[in-house]
Amino acid sequence: MKRVLVLGATSAIAEATARLHALRGGALFLVARNPARLKAVADDLAVRGAGRVEAFVADLNDLSHHAELLAAAETALGGPPDVALLAYGSLGTAVVLDRDPDAAVDVLNTNLVSPVALLTLVAARLEKVGRGTIVGISSVAGDRGRGGNAVYGASKAGFTAFLSGLRARLWRGGVHVLTVKPGQVDTPMTAHMTKSRLFATPGLVARGILAAVDRQADVVYLPWFWRPILAAVRALPERIFKQLRI
Amino acid sequence: MERGQRRLESWGRQVAAETEVRDLHWREADPFAGLTGSALPYGLGRSYGDSCLNQGGALLTTRGLDRFASFDAEAGVLRCEAGVSLEELIELTLPRGWFPRVVPGTKLVTVGGAVANDVHGKNHHRAGSFGCHVRALELVRSDGSRRVCSREQHPELFAATVGGLGLTGVVTWVELQLRQVEGPYLAAETVALRDLDHYFQLSVESDARFEYTVAWVDCFARGRRVGRGILHRANHSDRPEVHPGPARGRRSVPFDLPAATLNRLTVSAFNLAYHRRHRRRAPRLEHLDRFFFPLDGVAHWNRIYGKRGLLQLQCVVPPEAAPEAVRELLERVARSGQGSFLAVLKSFGDVPSPGLLSFPRKGVTLALDFAHRGERTVELLRELYAVARQAGGAFYPAKDAVMSVEDFEASFPHLAEFERHLDPGCSSSFWRRVRAGRPWQPSLPLIPSPENTP
Ligand SMILES: Cc1cc2nc3c(=O)[nH]c(=O)nc-3n(C[C@H](O)[C@H](O)[C@H](O)COP(=O)(O)OP(=O)(O)OC[C@H]3O[C@@H](n4cnc5c(N)ncnc54)[C@H](O)[C@@H]3O)c2cc1C
Ligand SMILES: NC(=O)c1ccc[n+]([C@@H]2O[C@H](COP(=O)([O-])OP(=O)(O)OC[C@H]3O[C@@H](n4cnc5c(N)ncnc54)[C@H](OP(=O)(O)O)[C@@H]3O)[C@@H](O)[C@H]2O)c1
Numbered sequence: 159m160k161r162v163l164v165l166g167a168t169s170a171i172a173e174a175t176a177r178l179h180a181l182r183g184g185a186l187f188l189v190a191r192n193p194a195r196l197k198a199v200a201d202d203l204a205v206r207g208a209g210r211v212e213a214f215v216a217d218l219n220d221l222s223h224h225a226e227l228l229a230a231a232e233t234a235l236g237g238p239p240d241v242a243l244l245a246y247g248s249l250g251t252a253v254v255l256d257r258d259p260d261a262a263v264d265v266l267n268t269n270l271v272s273p274v275a276l277l278t279l280v281a282a283r284l285e286k287v288g289r290g291t292i293v294g295i296s297s298v299a300g301d302r303g304r305g306g307n308a309v310y311g312a313s314k315a316g317f318t319a320f321l322s323g324l325r326a327r328l329w330r331g332g333v334h335v336l337t338v339k340p341g342q343v344d345t346p347m348t349a350h351m352t353k354s355r356l357f358a359t360p361g362l363v364a365r366g367i368l369a370a371v372d373r374q375a376d377v378v379y380l381p382w383f384w385r386p387i388l389a390a391v392r393a394l395p396e397r398i399f400k401q402l403r404i
Numbered sequence: 405m406e407r408g409q410r411r412l413e414s415w416g417r418q419v420a421a422e423t424e425v426r427d428l429h430w431r432e433a434d435p436f437a438g439l440t441g442s443a444l445p446y447g448l449g450r451s452y453g454d455s456c457l458n459q460g461g462a463l464l465t466t467r468g469l470d471r472f473a474s475f476d477a478e479a480g481v482l483r484c485e486a487g488v489s490l491e492e493l494i495e496l497t498l499p500r501g502w503f504p505r506v507v508p509g510t511k512l513v514t515v516g517g518a519v520a521n522d523v524h525g526k527n528h529h530r531a532g533s534f535g536c537h538v539r540a541l542e543l544v545r546s547d548g549s550r551r552v553c554s555r556e557q558h559p560e561l562f563a564a565t566v567g568g569l570g571l572t573g574v575v576t577w578v579e580l581q582l583r584q585v586e587g588p589y590l591a592a593e594t595v596a597l598r599d600l601d602h603y604f605q606l607s608v609e610s611d612a613r614f615e616y617t618v619a620w621v622d623c624f625a626r627g628r629r630v631g632r633g634i635l636h637r638a639n640h641s642d643r644p645e646v647h648p649g650p651a652r653g654r655r656s657v658p659f660d661l662p663a664a665t666l667n668r669l670t671v672s673a674f675n676l677a678y679h680r681r682h683r684r685r686a687p688r689l690e691h692l693d694r695f696f697f698p699l700d701g702v703a704h705w706n707r708i709y710g711k712r713g714l715l716q717l718q719c720v721v722p723p724e725a726a727p728e729a730v731r732e733l734l735e736r737v738a739r740s741g742q743g744s745f746l747a748v749l750k751s752f753g754d755v756p757s758p759g760l761l762s763f764p765r766k767g768v769t770l771a772l773d774f775a776h777r778g779e780r781t782v783e784l785l786r787e788l789y790a791v792a793r794q795a796g797g798a799f800y801p802a803k804d805a806v807m808s809v810e811d812f813e814a815s816f817p818h819l820a821e822f823e824r825h826l827d828p829g830c831s832s833s834f835w836r837r838v839r840a841g842r843p844w845q846p847s848l849p850l851i852p853s854p855e856n857t858p
Contacts, residue, residue: 170429170468194432198485202471206496346429346468353410 159209160184163231163239165218165276166246168195170345171295174364175243180208187231187239190246191217210234218246219267221275228279238283241371243293244273248310249347255309262309269313274320281328288332291371294321295338298379301388304404325376336370337377338363341384412463415706416452416776416805417713420459420833429468431485431576436546442831443546445570447514448489451521452716452773453805455569455834464574466516472496473577480582481539486516486575491700499645502582503692505537509748511697516575521802522567522762524752524769526616526636526696532755533764535566537581545573546829555758564825567759569801571835573827587645590616592638592690597621600631600731607751610637616695619749623772626738630731633749641689709775716803717785718763718771719792720752726768729795733770733788740784744772760818760825763800771803782806801834812838 162179164172167188176186180203188203190196193215200213212234216223232238248268254261277292284290299307300314318337325335342348344357358381366380379385391399410425426443428435436443442461449456457463469487476482480502484493490504490511497503508523517523522535531537540554543565553562565572595610597603603619610617614637621633699705706714721729730749737744748771757764772788774781785806789799798815799807813819 195430198431198471198473201473205472205475346427349427 160241161235161237161239162186163228163235163242163280164188165242165244166190167199167213168192169245169247169295170347170360171340171343171363171367172243172245173199174360175245175367176203176208177206178364178368179241180204180206180211183207183209185210185235187212187214187234189214189216189218189227189231191215218276219272221272224276224279228283232283238287238290239280240289241291241293242277242280242284243295243367244277245295246273247295247297247347250307250310252307255307265309266313266316269310270316270320273317277320277324281324281333284333285328285331291334291336291374292321292324292328293336293338293367293371295340296321298339298341298384298388300339302391302399305400305402306404322377334374336367336375338367338370338380339377339384339388340380341387412446412449412457412465414452414454414456415450416716417706417709417711418454418457418805420454420457422460423458424462425465426462427465427468428487428574431469431471431542434548435464435544435574435576436548436829439546439829443829444832445486445516445520445574447487447517447520448512450510450513450517451802452714453801453803453834454837455521455801455804455832456517457833458831459833461831466514466574469516469576475500477502480584481579482582483577483579484515485577486514486519486541488515489513490515490518497582498585498588501584501586503585503640504534505531505581505583506534507696508534509697510700511693512700515578515580519566519575519578520568520570521800522757522759522764523802524764526618526638526750528755528764529611529617529751529753530615530755531583532753533567533757533759533762535758535762536755538566538758539579539581541565541578542576543573544576545827550576561825563758563760564822565759567757567762568822568825569761569835570832571827571830572825573830585640586642588692589641589643589689590638590692590695591641591687592636592695593687595635595637597631597633597635599625599629600727600734603631603633603635603749604727606635610635611751611753613637615639617750621734621747621749623734623737623744623747626735630734630738631749633747636695638690638695643689712776712778714773715776715781715785715805716771716773717788718769718800718803719789719797720763720765720767720769720800721792721795721797722767723751725795725797729792729797730768730770732791733772736784736788736791737772742774742777742781742784744774747772760822761801761816763798763802763815765798767797769800771800773803801838804834807838809838809840809842 162184164176166172168190186203186208188200196213196215200211204211214227214230216227248265250261250265296318297314299311300318303311321335321337328335340363342357343360343363344353345360363380370378413419439462443464444458446456446463446465466487469485471485473483477500490507490513506525508525518534519538522533524533540552542552544550551558617637619633619635621631625632751768752764752766754766789811793811793814799811
């Protein structure tokens with residue numbers, strides 16, 4: 159039975175991924191901050207066939223919970239996780255972020271500070287046993303900072319860089335790190351956006367994540383077509399890029 | 405749970421302009437928070453007319469409420485959120501030996517939609533309507549109240565919500581009693597029907613011996629041949645699954661076909677071929693997907709009707725009036741030359757439906773659909789409505805685009821009682837159409853209930 163730790167289990171992408179693990183009979187330890195939502199997700203996964211489901215309520219921006227929740231996860235799962243999926247994140251509201259430094263710091267805390275702190279502890283536990291996969295959900299937005307949402311882009315760029323460094327540090331010791339870069343996904347995070355054809359469903363992204371874990375990929379763009387799009391975006395000279403209203 | 409711009413249509417391809425769309429994701433959240441105008445839940449949009457649309461107001465999409473809450477595989481009791489589709493439900497329960505007691509002709513409907521239209525299946529003569537097997541549901545109203553409704557708790561609100569067309573509030577979860585099955589197969593037979601008398605005679609005999617019965621009739625047959633068609637009948641088979649996993653892929657109609665492709669000739673040819681193919685068929689094992697959901701194999705099949713879409717009509721006429729009325733309806737369709745792709749005939753039994761606005765009731769039901777060819781199609785429909793009403797018939801809101809205020813009132817004798825339970829924050833394009841000039845006052849005070857759900 160695969161042991162799976164889900165950090166930010168009420169995220170739509172995390173939930174879709176957890177459903178696939180449940181179908182495979184995995185044991186799941188779920189962490190999220192909203193108790194009613196977390197219970198709804200946990201009950202569903204149990205009905206769908208998860209071998210075991212435990213739920214833990216915590217605001218992950220409160221770093222003081224981190225050590226405790228990882229210890230609880232190991233106890234409940236009967237060992238360190240085979241897969242640790244970090245999915246929580248916050249998009250913020252661009253117009254607010256442009257003016258309000260506190261809002262900007264909030265986004266950085268949620269997308270970068272807290273994940274770095276938490277994964278540092280996860281890494282230490284996995285290193286000890288010399289196996290396991292850390293999956294971090296970053297974003298294509300981290301590949302280049304856009305005028306449309308500079309703070310979010312910066313937080314994800316930082317997270318991407320952290321994951322890549324973590325991978326380089328851990329792989330020799332048998333611990334694998336996967337960076338997931340979704341494009342646009344139809345989830346509550348993007349509810350306010352008009353949905354173009356480029357939008358993917360959480361289910362599609364979840365299947366991509368599982369496949370990437372299975373084949374031990376390092377970095378995966380989901381869906382795949384974002385890789386060439388972002389290659390082109392990165393290749394644009396800054397002089398031109400700054401003129402684009404994106 | 406936010407707003408966004410999207411165009412949602414009904415299965416008959418009607419579109420309501422200026423609708424705000426809000427996706428619901430969490431059953432604990434208030435679906436109405438911050439809304440100023442009227443709102444209507446929207447499931448999978450498999451209703452044909454405008455009963456799932458709300459022009460100028462908001463649509464609350466429920467597909468994000470797709471979680472299971474509990475499943476007792478001993479008793480066959482399932483509790484799930486209202487946006488779970490019957491397809492997802494069956495995928496979960498069938499391998500464990502359970503199946504919904506009642507399914508409509510497509511599994512691409514939500515549980516909430518099935519409740520709100522109190523849908524019926526091919527076994528109405530045995531099982532009654534979908535609502536008969538709903539043990540409880542949670543209803544959230546625009547005043548922020550939340551109630552668990554069942555036959556014991558808030559029974560009036562339960563009766564108003566089953567078949568309540570989404571007008572009594574948002575159903576967040578439903579608890580269903582399922583039925584046990586041995587596997588995914590049916591022992592099915594098809595019998596050729598010579599004419600309408602043959603149908604009436606065979607249907608009595610078949611209903612006694614078979615759990616599922618339904619007839620497809622040729623709408624171009626005239627005179628003595630009216631009612632020519634085929635009768636499908638089946639019982640669950642005890643044969644277990646042979647090839648596990650989905651048997652077939654899904655085809656799709658990728659674009660709008662012009663209405664001209666659906667002329668009289670193609671429809672006749674289809675009906676004839678269908679009739680031939682099924683004339684002599686020995687009993688056989690049929691996968692339940694094929695038997696119950698034959699059209700689900702072709703995604704977006706409604707597109708073959710072209711951009712203008714299709715108009716449906718489904719009525720039920722009392723048993724005594726049925727032979728004459730059904731003949732008259734079929735004759736008129738044949739004479740008009742505006743053939744219906746699907747003409748479905750089924751006898752409803754006398755299991756009472758639980759909803760104040762439930763459509764199923766004892767009698768014979770006929771469902772027809774027509775490519776929308778503008779005013780002449782609407783006129784034909786009005787003519788057919790008049791015939792059915794004359795015979796004491798009632799009409800199905802899920803399959804209606806032209807029902808008048810009077811037709812609606814004649815169809816639902818408990819309408820006044822139902823209106824007492826309307827949520828003032830809910831409305832639909834359909835509701836405003838069939839209640840035009842009949843302003844209502846909610847006579848029940850809306851008080852937030854202290855109760856909360858487990
Ligand atoms: C091919 C085909 C075959 C069909 N066969 C049959 C049949 O055999 N028998 C039959 O009875 N019907 C049949 N139908 C009609 C269909 O079963 C109903 O229209 C069904 O209600 C559609 O469900 P939906 O999830 O698409 O709901 P929608 O069409 O989106 O909505 C239907 C109604 O339910 C309300 N609603 C949806 N969710 C909720 C909720 N959570 N809370 C409160 N209200 C809600 C909506 O407001 C609306 O009034 C068929 C339709 C098709 C396309
Ligand atoms: N959707 C996209 O287009 C897209 C694209 C690229 C990358 N991503 C990334 O994918 C990940 C998942 O997002 P999603 O699309 O699935 O959105 P989502 O459904 O809105 O999920 C975001 C989740 O983060 C949780 N969260 C936020 N702050 C938290 C905190 N302090 N402690 C605990 N949980 C917290 C939220 O919990 P609550 O429910 O309690 O608020 C919510 O469950 C995010 O990292 C996002 O940046 C998304």
